[in-house]
Amino acid sequence: MDAGFYLQLLLNGVVIGVIYALVAMGLSLIFGVLEIVNFAHGEFYMLGAMLAYFLTMNMGQGYWATVVVVTAVAVCLGYVLYEALLASLEGGGFERSILLTLGLSMVLQNGAVFLFTTTPRMVQTSQSYVNLVVGDVRVSLMRVFALALGLLAFGALYLILYGTRIGRAMRGVAQNRDAALMVGIDPRAVSRLAVAIGIGLSGLAGAALAPVYAVHPLMGFSFVFKAFAIIIIGGLGNIAGAAVAAVALGMVESVVGGFLPLVMVDALVFGSMIAMLLLRPQGLFGRGVRV
Protein backbone atom coordinates (compact mmCIF):
# COMPACT_ATOMS: atom_id res chain seq x y z
CA MET A 1 0.00 0.00 0.00
CA ASP A 2 1.72 3.15 -1.14
CA ALA A 3 0.90 6.79 -0.65
CA GLY A 4 -0.73 6.96 -4.07
CA PHE A 5 -3.37 4.47 -2.99
CA TYR A 6 -4.28 6.53 0.07
CA LEU A 7 -4.30 9.70 -1.98
CA GLN A 8 -6.62 8.04 -4.46
CA LEU A 9 -9.00 6.96 -1.69
CA LEU A 10 -8.91 10.43 -0.10
CA LEU A 11 -9.65 12.12 -3.39
CA ASN A 12 -12.59 9.82 -4.10
CA GLY A 13 -13.76 10.56 -0.57
CA VAL A 14 -13.62 14.32 -1.12
CA VAL A 15 -15.73 14.01 -4.28
CA ILE A 16 -18.41 11.89 -2.64
CA GLY A 17 -18.23 14.07 0.49
CA VAL A 18 -18.91 17.22 -1.50
CA ILE A 19 -21.96 15.60 -3.04
CA TYR A 20 -23.16 14.44 0.39
CA ALA A 21 -22.70 18.03 1.46
CA LEU A 22 -25.01 19.32 -1.28
CA VAL A 23 -27.82 17.06 -0.11
CA ALA A 24 -27.15 17.56 3.61
CA MET A 25 -26.86 21.36 3.36
CA GLY A 26 -30.25 21.54 1.66
CA LEU A 27 -31.74 19.33 4.36
CA SER A 28 -30.15 21.45 7.05
CA LEU A 29 -31.26 24.71 5.43
CA ILE A 30 -34.87 23.54 5.24
CA PHE A 31 -34.73 22.36 8.84
CA GLY A 32 -33.16 25.59 10.04
CA VAL A 33 -35.66 27.89 8.35
CA LEU A 34 -38.89 25.87 8.48
CA GLU A 35 -38.16 23.44 11.33
CA ILE A 36 -39.25 20.68 9.00
CA VAL A 37 -37.23 17.50 8.56
CA ASN A 38 -37.75 16.73 4.91
CA PHE A 39 -37.96 12.95 4.68
CA ALA A 40 -38.56 13.20 0.94
CA HIS A 41 -35.21 14.93 0.40
CA GLY A 42 -33.47 11.83 -0.97
CA GLU A 43 -36.24 11.30 -3.50
CA PHE A 44 -35.44 14.65 -5.15
CA TYR A 45 -31.83 13.51 -5.45
CA MET A 46 -33.18 10.36 -7.11
CA LEU A 47 -35.47 12.38 -9.40
CA GLY A 48 -32.54 14.61 -10.36
CA ALA A 49 -30.46 11.59 -11.31
CA MET A 50 -33.35 9.98 -13.23
CA LEU A 51 -34.03 13.18 -15.12
CA ALA A 52 -30.33 13.49 -15.93
CA TYR A 53 -30.42 9.93 -17.25
CA PHE A 54 -33.33 10.64 -19.56
CA LEU A 55 -31.89 13.95 -20.77
CA THR A 56 -28.53 12.45 -21.68
CA MET A 57 -29.50 8.98 -22.88
CA ASN A 58 -32.91 9.61 -24.48
CA MET A 59 -32.69 13.26 -25.55
CA GLY A 60 -28.98 13.35 -26.32
CA GLN A 61 -28.25 16.43 -24.25
CA GLY A 62 -24.72 17.25 -23.19
CA TYR A 63 -23.44 17.14 -19.62
CA TRP A 64 -23.57 20.83 -18.81
CA ALA A 65 -26.98 21.42 -20.40
CA THR A 66 -28.31 18.47 -18.41
CA VAL A 67 -26.96 19.81 -15.13
CA VAL A 68 -28.46 23.26 -15.72
CA VAL A 69 -31.87 21.90 -16.76
CA VAL A 70 -32.05 19.41 -13.85
CA THR A 71 -31.13 22.07 -11.30
CA ALA A 72 -33.68 24.50 -12.71
CA VAL A 73 -36.40 21.84 -12.68
CA ALA A 74 -35.50 20.92 -9.08
CA VAL A 75 -35.71 24.55 -7.95
CA CYS A 76 -39.17 24.80 -9.54
CA LEU A 77 -40.19 21.54 -7.85
CA GLY A 78 -39.06 23.08 -4.56
CA TYR A 79 -41.36 26.08 -5.12
CA VAL A 80 -44.25 23.77 -5.97
CA LEU A 81 -43.53 21.56 -2.96
CA TYR A 82 -43.59 24.54 -0.63
CA GLU A 83 -46.70 26.14 -2.06
CA ALA A 84 -48.68 22.92 -2.47
CA LEU A 85 -47.81 21.06 0.71
CA LEU A 86 -45.45 22.65 3.20
CA ALA A 87 -47.03 26.12 3.37
CA SER A 88 -50.18 24.72 4.97
CA LEU A 89 -48.15 23.17 7.78
CA GLU A 90 -46.93 26.38 9.41
CA GLY A 91 -46.97 25.77 13.14
CA GLY A 92 -48.71 22.44 12.71
CA GLY A 93 -46.32 20.35 14.76
CA PHE A 94 -43.28 18.48 13.63
CA GLU A 95 -44.93 15.04 13.36
CA ARG A 96 -47.27 16.31 10.69
CA SER A 97 -44.40 17.63 8.62
CA ILE A 98 -42.45 14.39 8.96
CA LEU A 99 -45.43 12.22 8.07
CA LEU A 100 -46.36 14.48 5.17
CA THR A 101 -42.89 14.40 3.65
CA LEU A 102 -42.68 10.67 4.35
CA GLY A 103 -45.93 10.18 2.43
CA LEU A 104 -44.47 12.22 -0.42
CA SER A 105 -41.35 10.07 -0.35
CA MET A 106 -43.47 6.89 -0.55
CA VAL A 107 -45.42 8.26 -3.51
CA LEU A 108 -42.31 9.39 -5.41
CA GLN A 109 -40.20 6.32 -4.67
CA ASN A 110 -42.81 3.63 -5.27
CA GLY A 111 -44.23 5.56 -8.19
CA ALA A 112 -40.76 5.55 -9.76
CA VAL A 113 -40.41 1.82 -9.05
CA PHE A 114 -43.80 1.20 -10.62
CA LEU A 115 -42.96 3.21 -13.74
CA PHE A 116 -39.29 2.41 -14.26
CA THR A 117 -38.71 -0.83 -12.24
CA THR A 118 -35.67 -1.14 -9.98
CA THR A 119 -33.24 -2.00 -12.78
CA PRO A 120 -30.08 0.11 -12.37
CA ARG A 121 -29.26 2.27 -15.37
CA MET A 122 -25.90 3.71 -16.33
CA VAL A 123 -25.45 7.16 -17.82
CA GLN A 124 -22.81 6.77 -20.50
CA THR A 125 -21.37 9.60 -22.50
CA SER A 126 -18.34 9.98 -24.69
CA GLN A 127 -16.46 11.34 -21.64
CA SER A 128 -17.46 8.50 -19.31
CA TYR A 129 -14.15 6.69 -19.57
CA VAL A 130 -11.86 9.72 -19.73
CA ASN A 131 -9.43 9.78 -16.82
CA LEU A 132 -7.18 12.51 -15.53
CA VAL A 133 -3.81 11.13 -14.44
CA VAL A 134 -1.62 13.08 -12.06
CA GLY A 135 1.35 11.07 -10.89
CA ASP A 136 -0.01 7.87 -9.31
CA VAL A 137 -3.53 9.17 -9.00
CA ARG A 138 -6.14 8.75 -11.68
CA VAL A 139 -9.55 10.33 -11.44
CA SER A 140 -12.38 10.03 -13.91
CA LEU A 141 -13.35 13.29 -15.54
CA MET A 142 -16.92 12.84 -14.32
CA ARG A 143 -15.75 12.87 -10.70
CA VAL A 144 -13.75 16.03 -11.34
CA PHE A 145 -16.84 17.65 -12.85
CA ALA A 146 -18.91 16.54 -9.86
CA LEU A 147 -16.35 18.05 -7.51
CA ALA A 148 -16.28 21.32 -9.47
CA LEU A 149 -20.08 21.53 -9.48
CA GLY A 150 -20.18 20.89 -5.76
CA LEU A 151 -17.65 23.61 -5.00
CA LEU A 152 -19.48 26.00 -7.33
CA ALA A 153 -22.72 25.31 -5.44
CA PHE A 154 -20.94 25.88 -2.10
CA GLY A 155 -19.78 29.27 -3.34
CA ALA A 156 -23.21 30.22 -4.68
CA LEU A 157 -24.92 29.23 -1.44
CA TYR A 158 -22.37 31.21 0.56
CA LEU A 159 -22.96 34.27 -1.60
CA ILE A 160 -26.72 33.97 -1.25
CA LEU A 161 -26.66 33.48 2.52
CA TYR A 162 -24.08 36.12 3.34
CA GLY A 163 -24.25 38.57 0.44
CA THR A 164 -27.93 39.17 -0.25
CA ARG A 165 -30.79 40.66 1.72
CA ILE A 166 -32.96 37.56 1.37
CA GLY A 167 -30.03 35.40 2.48
CA ARG A 168 -29.61 37.46 5.61
CA ALA A 169 -33.34 37.19 6.19
CA MET A 170 -33.04 33.42 5.85
CA ARG A 171 -30.31 33.24 8.45
CA GLY A 172 -32.33 35.54 10.65
CA VAL A 173 -35.35 33.25 10.55
CA ALA A 174 -33.14 30.25 11.25
CA GLN A 175 -31.56 31.93 14.26
CA ASN A 176 -34.67 33.33 15.86
CA ARG A 177 -38.02 32.96 14.20
CA ASP A 178 -39.98 35.30 16.44
CA ALA A 179 -37.44 38.09 16.31
CA ALA A 180 -37.30 37.79 12.53
CA LEU A 181 -41.08 38.15 12.35
CA MET A 182 -40.89 41.20 14.59
CA VAL A 183 -38.51 43.07 12.32
CA GLY A 184 -40.82 42.50 9.38
CA ILE A 185 -39.31 39.55 7.54
CA ASP A 186 -41.92 37.72 5.46
CA PRO A 187 -41.62 34.10 6.62
CA ARG A 188 -43.41 32.77 3.56
CA ALA A 189 -41.02 34.28 1.05
CA VAL A 190 -38.01 33.15 3.08
CA SER A 191 -39.35 29.63 3.56
CA ARG A 192 -40.26 29.32 -0.10
CA LEU A 193 -36.77 30.27 -1.16
CA ALA A 194 -35.15 27.96 1.40
CA VAL A 195 -37.14 24.97 0.15
CA ALA A 196 -36.40 25.86 -3.48
CA ILE A 197 -32.67 26.13 -2.79
CA GLY A 198 -32.64 22.94 -0.72
CA ILE A 199 -34.45 20.88 -3.36
CA GLY A 200 -32.37 22.51 -6.09
CA LEU A 201 -29.14 21.43 -4.38
CA SER A 202 -30.52 17.90 -4.05
CA GLY A 203 -31.39 17.77 -7.75
CA LEU A 204 -27.97 19.15 -8.65
CA ALA A 205 -26.33 16.44 -6.56
CA GLY A 206 -28.36 13.82 -8.43
CA ALA A 207 -27.36 15.21 -11.81
CA ALA A 208 -23.70 15.47 -10.79
CA LEU A 209 -23.52 11.88 -9.54
CA ALA A 210 -25.64 10.28 -12.28
CA PRO A 211 -22.64 9.64 -14.57
CA VAL A 212 -20.57 8.27 -11.65
CA TYR A 213 -22.98 5.76 -10.10
CA ALA A 214 -25.87 3.65 -11.32
CA VAL A 215 -29.27 5.36 -11.40
CA HIS A 216 -32.30 3.58 -9.93
CA PRO A 217 -35.48 4.51 -8.01
CA LEU A 218 -34.22 3.33 -4.60
CA MET A 219 -30.98 5.34 -4.68
CA GLY A 220 -32.40 8.27 -2.72
CA PHE A 221 -33.36 6.10 0.17
CA SER A 222 -29.88 4.96 1.16
CA PHE A 223 -28.42 8.36 0.37
CA VAL A 224 -30.71 10.21 2.74
CA PHE A 225 -29.65 7.84 5.51
CA LYS A 226 -26.18 9.35 5.32
CA ALA A 227 -27.52 12.87 4.97
CA PHE A 228 -29.46 12.44 8.22
CA ALA A 229 -26.35 11.22 10.02
CA ILE A 230 -24.44 14.19 8.61
CA ILE A 231 -26.89 16.83 9.80
CA ILE A 232 -26.95 15.26 13.28
CA ILE A 233 -23.15 15.17 13.41
CA GLY A 234 -22.84 18.70 12.05
CA GLY A 235 -25.56 20.04 14.34
CA LEU A 236 -29.24 20.19 13.34
CA GLY A 237 -29.86 23.32 11.28
CA ASN A 238 -26.19 24.24 11.03
CA ILE A 239 -25.34 24.55 7.34
CA ALA A 240 -21.57 25.01 7.59
CA GLY A 241 -21.45 22.16 10.10
CA ALA A 242 -23.29 19.92 7.66
CA ALA A 243 -20.80 20.77 4.89
CA VAL A 244 -17.75 20.01 7.06
CA ALA A 245 -19.27 16.82 8.46
CA ALA A 246 -20.21 15.66 4.97
CA VAL A 247 -16.74 16.06 3.50
CA ALA A 248 -15.15 14.46 6.56
CA LEU A 249 -17.60 11.57 6.40
CA GLY A 250 -16.98 11.06 2.69
CA MET A 251 -13.23 10.85 3.28
CA VAL A 252 -13.48 8.54 6.29
CA GLU A 253 -15.93 6.34 4.43
CA SER A 254 -13.75 6.09 1.38
CA VAL A 255 -10.58 5.28 3.32
CA VAL A 256 -12.31 2.77 5.62
CA GLY A 257 -14.14 1.30 2.62
CA GLY A 258 -10.76 0.59 1.02
CA PHE A 259 -9.97 -1.91 3.77
CA LEU A 260 -13.21 -3.09 5.38
CA PRO A 261 -16.44 -4.58 4.04
CA LEU A 262 -19.21 -2.19 3.08
CA VAL A 263 -21.41 -3.05 6.05
CA MET A 264 -18.75 -1.74 8.41
CA VAL A 265 -18.85 1.61 6.62
CA ASP A 266 -22.59 1.97 7.13
CA ALA A 267 -22.30 0.80 10.73
CA LEU A 268 -19.54 3.38 11.21
CA VAL A 269 -21.80 6.16 9.93
CA PHE A 270 -24.60 5.13 12.27
CA GLY A 271 -22.22 4.57 15.17
CA SER A 272 -20.69 8.02 14.82
CA MET A 273 -24.15 9.55 14.81
CA ILE A 274 -25.07 7.74 18.06
CA ALA A 275 -21.71 8.62 19.61
CA MET A 276 -22.20 12.26 18.68
CA LEU A 277 -25.65 12.28 20.26
CA LEU A 278 -24.26 10.82 23.48
CA LEU A 279 -21.15 12.99 23.73
CA ARG A 280 -22.19 16.25 22.16
CA PRO A 281 -25.91 16.35 21.35
CA GLN A 282 -25.75 19.79 19.75
CA GLY A 283 -23.40 18.43 17.08
CA LEU A 284 -19.79 19.22 16.28
CA PHE A 285 -20.47 22.86 15.52
CA GLY A 286 -23.78 23.18 17.33
CA ARG A 287 -25.14 26.52 18.33
CA GLY A 288 -26.90 24.98 21.32
CA VAL A 289 -29.70 22.48 21.57
CA ARG A 290 -33.05 23.41 20.15
CA VAL A 291 -36.08 21.41 21.12
Added chain:
Amino acid sequence: MMPGWLRALLPLLGVAGLFAVPRVTGNEYVLALGVSFAMFSVLSGGLNLVYGYTGLLSFAQVGFFGIGGYTAALLVTERGWPLEAGAACGGALAALVGLVIGYSSLRLSRHAFAIVSLSFALLCMIVARDWVSLTRGAMGIPGLPVPVLHLPGWSWRLSRPADFYYLLMGFAVIAQTVIYLVVTSRLGRAMRAIKLNEALAQSQGISPLSYKLLALALSAFLAGVVGGLFVFYLTIVDPSIFDFYYTETMLIMVIIGGPGSFWGVLGASAVLAALPDLLRFTTDLRMVLYGAVLIAAMLVFPGGVGGWLRRRGLRRWRRPHPATP
Protein backbone atom coordinates in the same frame (compact mmCIF):
# COMPACT_ATOMS: atom_id res chain seq x y z
CA MET B 1 -75.85 4.25 24.45
CA MET B 2 -75.23 0.65 25.23
CA PRO B 3 -75.21 -0.47 28.84
CA GLY B 4 -71.88 -0.90 30.59
CA TRP B 5 -71.98 -4.67 30.86
CA LEU B 6 -72.50 -4.99 27.12
CA ARG B 7 -69.49 -2.72 26.49
CA ALA B 8 -67.35 -4.96 28.66
CA LEU B 9 -68.72 -8.07 26.99
CA LEU B 10 -68.12 -6.99 23.39
CA PRO B 11 -64.32 -7.47 23.38
CA LEU B 12 -64.73 -10.91 24.94
CA LEU B 13 -67.25 -11.85 22.28
CA GLY B 14 -64.85 -10.54 19.62
CA VAL B 15 -61.99 -12.65 20.95
CA ALA B 16 -64.23 -15.72 21.18
CA GLY B 17 -65.35 -15.09 17.60
CA LEU B 18 -61.76 -14.82 16.36
CA PHE B 19 -60.80 -18.06 18.07
CA ALA B 20 -63.82 -19.84 16.59
CA VAL B 21 -62.75 -19.03 13.00
CA PRO B 22 -60.51 -22.10 12.43
CA ARG B 23 -63.30 -24.35 13.72
CA VAL B 24 -65.75 -22.90 11.19
CA THR B 25 -63.50 -22.78 8.16
CA GLY B 26 -60.26 -24.49 7.28
CA ASN B 27 -59.75 -22.05 4.38
CA GLU B 28 -56.05 -21.20 4.41
CA TYR B 29 -56.58 -17.79 2.84
CA VAL B 30 -58.88 -16.74 5.66
CA LEU B 31 -56.39 -18.04 8.22
CA ALA B 32 -53.55 -16.17 6.49
CA LEU B 33 -55.52 -12.91 6.66
CA GLY B 34 -56.12 -13.61 10.36
CA VAL B 35 -52.40 -14.16 11.00
CA SER B 36 -51.59 -10.95 9.11
CA PHE B 37 -54.15 -9.04 11.19
CA ALA B 38 -52.78 -10.48 14.45
CA MET B 39 -49.21 -9.57 13.52
CA PHE B 40 -50.03 -6.05 12.33
CA SER B 41 -52.30 -5.35 15.29
CA VAL B 42 -49.37 -5.92 17.65
CA LEU B 43 -47.04 -3.75 15.52
CA SER B 44 -49.54 -0.92 15.14
CA GLY B 45 -50.60 -1.19 18.78
CA GLY B 46 -46.97 -0.78 19.84
CA LEU B 47 -46.49 2.15 17.48
CA ASN B 48 -49.67 3.70 18.84
CA LEU B 49 -48.29 3.38 22.36
CA VAL B 50 -45.07 5.14 21.34
CA TYR B 51 -46.44 7.70 18.89
CA GLY B 52 -50.13 8.03 19.64
CA TYR B 53 -49.84 8.14 23.41
CA THR B 54 -46.29 9.32 24.12
CA GLY B 55 -45.75 11.48 21.04
CA LEU B 56 -42.55 9.88 19.76
CA LEU B 57 -42.64 9.31 16.03
CA SER B 58 -40.75 6.03 15.73
CA PHE B 59 -39.66 4.37 12.51
CA ALA B 60 -37.66 1.81 14.46
CA GLN B 61 -40.52 -0.65 15.10
CA VAL B 62 -39.71 -2.64 11.99
CA GLY B 63 -36.13 -2.95 13.27
CA PHE B 64 -37.36 -4.40 16.56
CA PHE B 65 -39.66 -6.74 14.66
CA GLY B 66 -36.80 -8.03 12.51
CA ILE B 67 -34.34 -8.27 15.39
CA GLY B 68 -36.88 -10.46 17.20
CA GLY B 69 -37.31 -12.56 14.07
CA TYR B 70 -33.60 -13.08 13.47
CA THR B 71 -32.82 -13.73 17.15
CA ALA B 72 -35.56 -16.33 17.51
CA ALA B 73 -34.67 -18.02 14.22
CA LEU B 74 -30.95 -18.22 15.06
CA LEU B 75 -31.50 -19.43 18.63
CA VAL B 76 -33.94 -22.13 17.56
CA THR B 77 -31.99 -23.41 14.58
CA GLU B 78 -28.41 -23.05 15.80
CA ARG B 79 -28.82 -23.56 19.55
CA GLY B 80 -31.90 -25.78 19.54
CA TRP B 81 -33.80 -23.55 21.93
CA PRO B 82 -37.57 -23.96 22.22
CA LEU B 83 -39.72 -21.41 20.41
CA GLU B 84 -40.96 -19.55 23.46
CA ALA B 85 -37.44 -18.98 24.79
CA GLY B 86 -36.18 -17.82 21.39
CA ALA B 87 -39.07 -15.39 20.89
CA ALA B 88 -38.76 -14.03 24.45
CA CYS B 89 -35.04 -13.53 23.93
CA GLY B 90 -35.76 -11.74 20.64
CA GLY B 91 -38.19 -9.44 22.43
CA ALA B 92 -35.70 -8.74 25.22
CA LEU B 93 -32.91 -7.92 22.77
CA ALA B 94 -35.24 -5.63 20.81
CA ALA B 95 -36.22 -3.83 24.03
CA LEU B 96 -32.55 -3.39 24.96
CA VAL B 97 -31.71 -1.94 21.54
CA GLY B 98 -34.76 0.31 21.83
CA LEU B 99 -33.49 1.64 25.14
CA VAL B 100 -30.06 2.39 23.64
CA ILE B 101 -31.32 4.36 20.64
CA GLY B 102 -34.03 6.01 22.73
CA TYR B 103 -31.67 7.09 25.47
CA SER B 104 -29.08 8.48 23.07
CA SER B 105 -31.44 10.42 20.80
CA LEU B 106 -34.15 11.59 23.22
CA ARG B 107 -31.59 13.67 25.07
CA LEU B 108 -31.53 15.98 22.06
CA SER B 109 -35.07 16.27 20.75
CA ARG B 110 -38.00 14.44 19.27
CA HIS B 111 -36.72 15.42 15.81
CA ALA B 112 -33.48 13.66 16.54
CA PHE B 113 -35.40 10.62 17.74
CA ALA B 114 -37.39 10.42 14.50
CA ILE B 115 -34.21 10.73 12.41
CA VAL B 116 -32.24 8.22 14.46
CA SER B 117 -35.09 5.71 14.49
CA LEU B 118 -35.31 5.85 10.70
CA SER B 119 -31.55 5.48 10.31
CA PHE B 120 -31.66 2.56 12.73
CA ALA B 121 -34.28 0.75 10.65
CA LEU B 122 -32.18 1.24 7.51
CA LEU B 123 -29.05 0.07 9.30
CA CYS B 124 -30.83 -3.11 10.41
CA MET B 125 -31.58 -4.00 6.81
CA ILE B 126 -28.00 -3.29 5.72
CA VAL B 127 -26.58 -5.39 8.57
CA ALA B 128 -28.94 -8.27 7.79
CA ARG B 129 -27.89 -8.16 4.14
CA ASP B 130 -24.16 -7.69 4.54
CA TRP B 131 -23.09 -9.32 7.83
CA VAL B 132 -23.06 -12.70 6.16
CA SER B 133 -21.34 -14.68 8.93
CA LEU B 134 -24.16 -13.93 11.38
CA THR B 135 -27.27 -13.51 9.25
CA ARG B 136 -26.28 -15.51 6.14
CA GLY B 137 -26.73 -12.42 3.97
CA ALA B 138 -29.40 -11.78 1.38
CA MET B 139 -30.48 -15.43 1.20
CA GLY B 140 -31.52 -15.35 4.83
CA ILE B 141 -32.22 -18.49 6.84
CA PRO B 142 -34.69 -20.58 4.86
CA GLY B 143 -36.48 -23.75 5.91
CA LEU B 144 -37.07 -22.93 9.57
CA PRO B 145 -38.20 -26.12 11.33
CA VAL B 146 -41.68 -26.80 12.66
CA PRO B 147 -41.39 -25.26 16.12
CA VAL B 148 -42.56 -26.82 19.35
CA LEU B 149 -44.01 -24.69 22.09
CA HIS B 150 -43.50 -26.00 25.62
CA LEU B 151 -46.35 -24.91 27.82
CA PRO B 152 -46.63 -26.23 31.36
CA GLY B 153 -47.78 -29.83 31.06
CA TRP B 154 -48.29 -29.62 27.29
CA SER B 155 -45.96 -29.43 24.33
CA TRP B 156 -47.56 -28.06 21.21
CA ARG B 157 -46.19 -28.86 17.76
CA LEU B 158 -47.15 -26.08 15.37
CA SER B 159 -47.56 -27.97 12.14
CA ARG B 160 -50.86 -26.75 10.67
CA PRO B 161 -51.76 -23.19 9.55
CA ALA B 162 -54.50 -23.20 12.20
CA ASP B 163 -51.85 -23.69 14.91
CA PHE B 164 -50.11 -20.49 13.87
CA TYR B 165 -53.46 -18.73 13.71
CA TYR B 166 -54.11 -19.69 17.34
CA LEU B 167 -50.56 -18.83 18.41
CA LEU B 168 -50.39 -15.37 16.82
CA MET B 169 -53.97 -14.50 17.66
CA GLY B 170 -53.36 -15.62 21.25
CA PHE B 171 -50.25 -13.46 21.51
CA ALA B 172 -52.06 -10.54 19.89
CA VAL B 173 -54.82 -10.78 22.52
CA ILE B 174 -52.22 -10.78 25.31
CA ALA B 175 -50.33 -7.87 23.74
CA GLN B 176 -53.47 -5.80 23.19
CA THR B 177 -54.55 -6.48 26.78
CA VAL B 178 -51.18 -5.27 28.06
CA ILE B 179 -51.34 -2.15 25.87
CA TYR B 180 -54.93 -1.49 26.98
CA LEU B 181 -54.02 -1.86 30.65
CA VAL B 182 -51.06 0.51 30.21
CA VAL B 183 -52.92 3.23 28.33
CA THR B 184 -55.89 3.23 30.70
CA SER B 185 -53.70 3.31 33.81
CA ARG B 186 -51.75 6.12 35.48
CA LEU B 187 -48.85 5.27 33.17
CA GLY B 188 -51.00 5.99 30.13
CA ARG B 189 -52.21 9.27 31.59
CA ALA B 190 -48.64 10.33 32.27
CA MET B 191 -47.64 9.41 28.70
CA ARG B 192 -50.51 11.42 27.29
CA ALA B 193 -49.58 14.37 29.48
CA ILE B 194 -46.02 14.21 28.12
CA LYS B 195 -47.33 14.20 24.57
CA LEU B 196 -49.66 17.13 25.12
CA ASN B 197 -47.30 19.37 27.06
CA GLU B 198 -43.95 18.08 28.15
CA ALA B 199 -43.00 21.11 30.23
CA LEU B 200 -46.29 21.06 32.11
CA ALA B 201 -46.00 17.31 32.73
CA GLN B 202 -42.50 17.85 34.05
CA SER B 203 -43.72 20.53 36.42
CA GLN B 204 -46.19 18.00 37.83
CA GLY B 205 -43.35 15.69 38.81
CA ILE B 206 -43.47 13.39 35.77
CA SER B 207 -40.04 12.49 34.43
CA PRO B 208 -40.59 12.46 30.64
CA LEU B 209 -37.52 10.46 29.70
CA SER B 210 -38.35 7.43 31.83
CA TYR B 211 -41.94 7.24 30.55
CA LYS B 212 -40.76 7.64 26.96
CA LEU B 213 -38.19 4.89 27.43
CA LEU B 214 -40.80 2.66 29.08
CA ALA B 215 -43.20 3.06 26.16
CA LEU B 216 -40.41 2.48 23.67
CA ALA B 217 -39.06 -0.62 25.45
CA LEU B 218 -42.52 -2.16 25.87
CA SER B 219 -43.44 -1.63 22.23
CA ALA B 220 -40.03 -2.94 21.14
CA PHE B 221 -40.48 -6.05 23.27
CA LEU B 222 -43.93 -6.77 21.81
CA ALA B 223 -42.69 -6.17 18.26
CA GLY B 224 -39.66 -8.41 18.87
CA VAL B 225 -41.75 -11.29 20.21
CA VAL B 226 -44.28 -11.07 17.39
CA GLY B 227 -41.37 -11.01 14.93
CA GLY B 228 -39.94 -14.14 16.56
CA LEU B 229 -43.26 -15.96 16.20
CA PHE B 230 -44.04 -14.65 12.72
CA VAL B 231 -40.82 -15.87 11.05
CA PHE B 232 -41.72 -19.47 11.94
CA TYR B 233 -45.05 -18.97 10.23
CA LEU B 234 -43.17 -17.70 7.14
CA THR B 235 -40.59 -20.53 7.63
CA ILE B 236 -37.88 -18.12 6.44
CA VAL B 237 -36.19 -15.02 7.75
CA ASP B 238 -34.29 -12.80 5.31
CA PRO B 239 -33.46 -9.07 5.08
CA SER B 240 -36.91 -8.32 3.64
CA ILE B 241 -38.26 -8.60 7.20
CA PHE B 242 -36.82 -5.10 7.67
CA ASP B 243 -38.67 -3.89 4.59
CA PHE B 244 -40.07 -0.36 4.75
CA TYR B 245 -43.39 -1.91 3.74
CA TYR B 246 -44.05 -2.92 7.36
CA THR B 247 -43.25 0.59 8.63
CA GLU B 248 -45.54 2.21 6.11
CA THR B 249 -48.37 -0.20 6.77
CA MET B 250 -48.32 0.12 10.55
CA LEU B 251 -47.95 3.88 10.28
CA ILE B 252 -50.98 4.15 8.02
CA MET B 253 -52.96 1.96 10.44
CA VAL B 254 -52.14 4.32 13.32
CA ILE B 255 -52.84 7.46 11.29
CA ILE B 256 -56.14 6.25 9.86
CA GLY B 257 -57.25 4.76 13.16
CA GLY B 258 -56.31 7.90 15.03
CA PRO B 259 -53.11 8.26 17.07
CA GLY B 260 -53.89 7.79 20.75
CA SER B 261 -57.12 5.90 20.13
CA PHE B 262 -56.88 2.25 21.19
CA TRP B 263 -60.01 0.93 19.46
CA GLY B 264 -59.53 3.14 16.41
CA VAL B 265 -56.08 1.72 15.70
CA LEU B 266 -57.25 -1.84 16.36
CA GLY B 267 -60.14 -1.38 13.94
CA ALA B 268 -57.92 0.21 11.30
CA SER B 269 -55.49 -2.73 11.65
CA ALA B 270 -58.31 -5.19 10.97
CA VAL B 271 -59.57 -3.29 7.94
CA LEU B 272 -56.15 -2.51 6.44
CA ALA B 273 -54.79 -6.02 7.03
CA ALA B 274 -57.62 -7.46 4.95
CA LEU B 275 -58.73 -4.78 2.50
CA PRO B 276 -55.67 -4.22 0.25
CA ASP B 277 -55.21 -7.96 -0.03
CA LEU B 278 -58.80 -8.45 -1.06
CA LEU B 279 -58.52 -5.62 -3.60
CA ARG B 280 -55.37 -7.23 -5.06
CA PHE B 281 -53.18 -4.17 -5.56
CA THR B 282 -49.58 -4.74 -6.55
CA THR B 283 -47.23 -3.79 -3.72
CA ASP B 284 -45.73 -0.75 -5.48
CA LEU B 285 -49.11 0.69 -6.28
CA ARG B 286 -50.35 -0.01 -2.76
CA MET B 287 -47.41 1.95 -1.34
CA VAL B 288 -48.13 4.87 -3.70
CA LEU B 289 -51.72 4.81 -2.49
CA TYR B 290 -50.64 4.64 1.17
CA GLY B 291 -48.32 7.60 0.61
CA ALA B 292 -51.11 9.61 -0.96
CA VAL B 293 -53.42 8.68 1.94
CA LEU B 294 -50.73 9.81 4.38
CA ILE B 295 -50.36 13.19 2.63
CA ALA B 296 -54.13 13.68 2.47
CA ALA B 297 -54.54 12.67 6.11
CA MET B 298 -51.89 15.16 7.21
CA LEU B 299 -53.46 17.98 5.21
CA VAL B 300 -57.11 17.52 6.11
CA PHE B 301 -57.61 14.77 8.67
CA PRO B 302 -54.75 14.68 11.19
CA GLY B 303 -56.70 12.98 14.01
CA GLY B 304 -57.76 9.90 12.06
CA VAL B 305 -61.08 8.15 12.60
CA GLY B 306 -60.52 7.98 16.36
CA GLY B 307 -59.89 11.72 16.57
CA TRP B 308 -62.96 12.45 14.50
CA LEU B 309 -65.16 10.29 16.76
CA ARG B 310 -63.70 11.96 19.84
CA ARG B 311 -64.40 15.44 18.45
CA ARG B 312 -67.93 14.40 17.52
CA GLY B 313 -68.46 13.06 21.02
CA LEU B 314 -67.20 16.30 22.54
CA ARG B 315 -69.49 18.36 20.33
CA ARG B 316 -72.50 16.29 21.31
CA TRP B 317 -71.54 16.59 24.96
CA ARG B 318 -71.19 20.35 24.74
CA ARG B 319 -74.43 20.89 22.82
CA PRO B 320 -77.01 22.65 24.99
CA HIS B 321 -79.90 20.37 25.86
CA PRO B 322 -83.22 21.49 24.41
CA ALA B 323 -85.44 22.93 27.09
CA THR B 324 -87.92 20.32 28.21
CA PRO B 325 -91.44 21.61 28.21
